[in-house]
Amino acid sequence: MDRNEYTCKAPMFDGTNYAFWSKRMETYLSSLGFDVWMSVKNGYTVPQVPPTNLDVKREHENNAKAKNTILSDMSDTEFVKVMQYTSIKETWDKLQSIYEGDAKVKEAKLQNFRAQFENMKMKDEEKIANYPQRVDDIVSAIIGLEEVFKDEVTIKKVLRSLTTRYDTKVSAIEEDKELKTLSLDELFGSLSTYEMRTISGESSKREVAFNITKKGKEEDAHEEEDNFDVAVEIFVRKLKKGSGKYKEEEVEAEVDFEGELVSALEELWKVRKEYKMVKYAVAKEQDILNKCLEEFEKKILDLRT
Missing domain, CATH: 1.10.287 (Helix Hairpins)
Known part of the structure; x- marks a missing residue:
């Protein structure tokens, strides 16, 4: 496909994974223009008469762009929930209220996800390649509720939650690396390499023992x-x-x-x-x-x- 033919589509919303969808939509609207996203964030009052002032016309156009983008990429079930609103900020706030709730509901969700994060532990037979997805799901849910979450906190938790077969590697990482500058990708990459070497070594030992027997x-x-x-x-x-x-x-x-x-x-x-x-x-x-x-x-x- 020719690069000039490539177009980026707005994320579709069907009522699920609101936290992920809202972040993707925010990014997409920002790509259409700074003022387009600002019309969602700050709001826009639709004038009673057609605007004649150039600045007011631009505000109206930005609101229309954002509204068209969001409503066009929404399922019929979700569309009927917000179809009565003229301002895109009203639409956005309504969706946020439905799927995130008020401050109390939001805090309750955060408490639930924080508990999941604290109780997170790698399973005995789990491969290191599968563990990052479980970690990322919980962390993304917390960040989606606008909680500030540093990588250093996640890295320390991951190191504490690994099974005992990684004890040697965990000690080496804590001694040799600065956790504040270590990224999650680097951490899991290092653990994956260690796992492959360990499994390969254990397999070789088992194979030698089996062949001798x-x-x-x-x-x-x-x-x-x-x-x-x-x-x-x-x-x-x-x-x-x-x-x-x-x-x-x-x-x-x-x-x-x-x-x-x-x-x-x-x-x-x-x-x-x-x-x-x-x-x-x-x-x-x-x-x-x-x-x-x-x-x-x-x-x-x-x-x-």
């Missing part, structure tokens, strides 16, 4: 199988030789018991070898799958950064 179990299993195969081989040889306790003094010619047993054991031996080959093939495929999963996890971490 897995290797040990596989070696034990292979050793047991090898011992069994050796025992079968020795037993078959003894039967073939007819030596030791397996040698019969009298064997009827028509019944070849030893031959049948030897054949059965050889067949068992062959089946076990095939089983081992299949088992090793499956284990190899499992290793390939594990490597693919590791590469996938690394790509996910790279995307997060």
Whole structure:
């Protein structure tokens, strides 16, 4: 799209998130001109007769611009609540009264949001990437009620509300950085980097421990199988030789018991070898799958950064 074709739209109001909408609308009206926003803030009395004075005409135009902007970007449900007002300040004050209330209601809302802020705490399994949104929602609600809220207060609260796995990083931040000059973006960026390094390190340790345990179990299993195969081989040889306790003094010619047993054991031996080959093939495929999963996890971490 050509930059000259780009137009910024006024924020739409449907009766929800008034605090956010009012700030956005204030910014938008100010972009139309300083006097346009001043007509909302200071008010304008509509003259009984058409104005002839140039300054009065400009005041009327500024009021009309602001009124057109606000009412045009309002749902029908909200429009009927303010359609009777001629001054845009009356419209603005009415909306403020409806959604923020009087001083007592406003103070009650502030107390509620302050309590939420004080009780705010990071969940045990919560990722640091998700925590800033919860913090920002509460802080924005407080600021939307015209409460002065410094970043330093929010930063100190965030550091107090983190889980114990961030204790080392919190101590380092408090010692090395000046909290008055530290921004929230810098704080969460630093915590995100620490989280990724910590998770990566713990994953590597768990992987090494798992591989060692897995290797040990596989070696034990292979050793047991090898011992069994050796025992079968020795037993078959003894039967073939007819030596030791397996040698019969009298064997009827028509019944070849030893031959049948030897054949059965050889067949068992062959089946076990095939089983081992299949088992090793499956284990190899499992290793390939594990490597693919590791590469996938690394790509996910790279995307997060």
